[in-house]
Amino acid sequence: MISLENIHKTYRIGRERKVHALKGISETIHAGEFVAVVGPSGSGKSTFLAIAGLLERPTEGTVRFDGKDVTGLSDKERTRIRAEQCGFVFQFPSLIPTLNTLENVLLPKTLCRTYKKSDEEWGRNLLARVGLDDKLDNLPYQLSGGEQRRVALARALINKPDVIFADEPTGAVDEYNAIIIIELFKEWNAQGRTVIMVTHDMKLAAEAGRIIQLEQGRLKISI
Numbered sequence: 001m002i003s004l005e006n007i008h009k010t011y012r013i014g015r016e017r018k019v020h021a022l023k024g025i026s027e028t029i030h031a032g033e034f035v036a037v038v039g040p041s042g043s044g045k046s047t048f049l050a051i052a053g054l055l056e057r058p059t060e061g062t063v064r065f066d067g068k069d070v071t072g073l074s075d076k077e078r079t080r081i082r083a084e085q086c087g088f089v090f091q092f093p094s095l096i097p098t099l100n101t102l103e104n105v106l107l108p109k110t111l112c113r114t115y116k117k118s119d120e121e122w123g124r125n126l127l128a129r130v131g132l133d134d135k136l137d138n139l140p141y142q143l144s145g146g147e148q149r150r151v152a153l154a155r156a157l158i159n160k161p162d163v164i165f166a167d168e169p170t171g172a173v174d175e176y177n178a179i180i181i182i183e184l185f186k187e188w189n190a191q192g193r194t195v196i197m198v199t200h201d202m203k204l205a206a207e208a209g210r211i212i213q214l215e216q217g218r219l220k221i222s223i
């Protein structure tokens, strides 16, 4: 489903400095896999996820999505693939402060102008799953950090994505809520959808079907 071929990513900082965040990564993630991406801070996990999820372009190398080379597609085409097939849970929840819980969850739909009445039902359903059905009208500042993360999780699923990209989805979440999140991913995965999750927590990584370990921008192990 997603294949990365010899991916390099170099970030420039000012004129002089460069950071080689990824140094020649080749990896294929098949449809229906649940993959955990682990490694020390700064090893390139978020960069890997951003490139696989078509949020960033590699400096060198090829990204294929559903067999198609998407590296050189226009921003518009890449955005369309993301909107139709991908769901993202970022390292920080990034909710819109002026929208309430349900509106934040429905945002990907309203942005794509594909909003239907049944979407609202699905949004309410997802929020119930993450234990927030009594907080539909709250604005983000009226939610705890863990609750905001769960809103972001429901938002990632609103489009019924083929692939979920999750960056530390259980960071700053208590153990009970971490289990809710993982169970939701496992259920989603059991329906044949793909989950790619970055985590520091080896116990959570063990829940995935496969572990990709990065170290200093290189693939250390893929098991």
Ligand SMILES: Nc1ncnc2c1ncn2[C@@H]1O[C@H](COP(=O)(O)OP(=O)(O)OP(=O)(O)O)[C@@H](O)[C@H]1O
Binding pocket: 011, 012, 013, 019, 020, 021, 039, 040, 041, 042, 043, 044, 045, 046, 047, 048
């Ligand atoms: N936009 C950017 N501009 C410059 N350097 C960046 C940028 N994003 C990441 N980096 C650098 O690239 C390297 C890899 O960063 P990345 O965020 O992928 O690591 P990570 O494994 O996700 O770390 P963490 O576990 O702390 O989230 C780091 O050295 C980081 O400082």
Ligand SMILES: [Mg+2]
Binding pocket: 045, 046, 047, 091, 167
């Ligand atoms: Mg990161």
